[in-house]
Amino acid sequence: MTHLNRGLAATIAAVVLALTFAACGSDDNSSSGSSSSSGSSSSSSSGGGEGVSKAAAQLKPFEAAPTKILQTEPLKGAPPKGKTVVFLGTADPNNKKLQDSLKSLATSAGWNYSVVSYDPANPATFNAAVNTALTKKADYVAEAGVPLTPQVIKQVQDAGAKWVLTSVAPADVKDPVIVNANAADNDDQMGKVLADFFIKDSNGKGNIIIEHVPAYPILGAFTDGFQQEVKALCPDCKVTIQDITIPDLTAGKVPSIMVSALRKNPDADYIGFDVGPFAAGIDSALAAAGFTGKVKIIGEAADEAALAALQAGKHTAWTGFNPVYSTYVMMDAMLRDSLGMPIDQKKAGIQPTQILTKDNVGPVINSDKQWLEPEDALDQYKKLWNAQ
Numbered sequence: 001m002t003h004l005n006r007g008l009a010a011t012i013a014a015v016v017l018a019l020t021f022a023a024c025g026s027d028d029n030s031s032s033g034s035s036s037s038s039g040s041s042s043s044s045s046s047g048g049g050e051g052v053s054k055a056a057a058q059l060k061p062f063e064a065a066p067t068k069i070l071q072t073e074p075l076k077g078a079p080p081k082g083k084t085v086v087f088l089g090t091a092d093p094n095n096k097k098l099q100d101s102l103k104s105l106a107t108s109a110g111w112n113y114s115v116v117s118y119d120p121a122n123p124a125t126f127n128a129a130v131n132t133a134l135t136k137k138a139d140y141v142a143e144a145g146v147p148l149t150p151q152v153i154k155q156v157q158d159a160g161a162k163w164v165l166t167s168v169a170p171a172d173v174k175d176p177v178i179v180n181a182n183a184a185d186n187d188d189q190m191g192k193v194l195a196d197f198f199i200k201d202s203n204g205k206g207n208i209i210i211e212h213v214p215a216y217p218i219l220g221a222f223t224d225g226f227q228q229e230v231k232a233l234c235p236d237c238k239v240t241i242q243d244i245t246i247p248d249l250t251a252g253k254v255p256s257i258m259v260s261a262l263r264k265n266p267d268a269d270y271i272g273f274d275v276g277p278f279a280a281g282i283d284s285a286l287a288a289a290g291f292t293g294k295v296k297i298i299g300e301a302a303d304e305a306a307l308a309a310l311q312a313g314k315h316t317a318w319t320g321f322n323p324v325y326s327t328y329v330m331m332d333a334m335l336r337d338s339l340g341m342p343i344d345q346k347k348a349g350i351q352p353t354q355i356l357t358k359d360n361v362g363p364v365i366n367s368d369k370q371w372l373e374p375e376d377a378l379d380q381y382k383k384l385w386n387a388q
Helices: 006-018 048-062 093-108 123-135 150-158 184-201 217-233 246-250 254-264 282-288 304-311 325-338 345-349 377-386
Strands: 084-089 112-117 140-144 162-166 177-181 207-212 238-243 270-273 296-299 317-319
Touching (some): 048 217, 084 123, 093 112, 112 123, 123 140, 140 325, 150 162, 184 217, 184 317, 184 345, 207 254, 217 238, 246 254, 254 270, 254 282, 304 317, 325 377
Parallel strands (some): 084 112, 084 140, 207 270, 296 317
């Protein structure tokens, strides 16, 4: 998850509106490319019952709600006061969640915080937002989802500031970029966890069609991770990737495309989704086409609708995803950077998850009908930040 040009911001806007995790990078060629591609697993090192057993063993740690954050090292001292964080934000509700969370964190640290808004459909406004952030004497410029050009990276570096990212693909995390929270490694992890469930649940015989929008490279880490796991552990499983174009996504055609894919592959007994909101409308589409009860629905990064469908027994499994967790990682990285401490990029790039089913989803849905685990993640981070 190739450098992209600024003209792709219009494509990114579609993700900002749809994805739980604010936004993702895009590739302008893929939005008009082939609508489908398929592939199946080949011979693997772990076949038959051995592969199923290994998948079940690997899945075990993800069956319970996570209770620990990944960062364990406390700060070496009190961070300096008065640093300035400027968030480049959009009007999207999920992006607003990131803005509000980071504001609370920065204020608690005694730092200055402000938001400069831009329109994802207008690349010029992003560049203008960067300029405005630098006039505010930003020490750190934070943003979600927009791939950075070499020019804009250098502009911030020349001003003596640093970039703090989340959900950006591709992203080269080196000076002046200090972190990319919720990176491609997180999608890869969820892909492998969901694949282990698929292998176990199907007893090594599953046939799945996975919806995928190749215009969003970060989601390619999910489909790649899923396929790699199936190839390694389940020679009798079959995986078909159903490509979705940006125009079809924004036109709400995902359900009808998936139904058509099922008709072309009548042996498929699972369908998968590479992010929760992309499954919108699938239940009614399956019912209208007579597929209810014939296929199981699974996916990564459950949203509120997917969680409700799990509770109702309409869906089979989703991975849990906490979009605000990335702001804790971003703040942690800034505090460490302000103290000259190293940042563990592997820990920063992934976050705790859980395999959610009807059996375990109820207790982990909060009052806002979301999955936000570990439930005391912020308190755990604050203990590390206050330890001296």
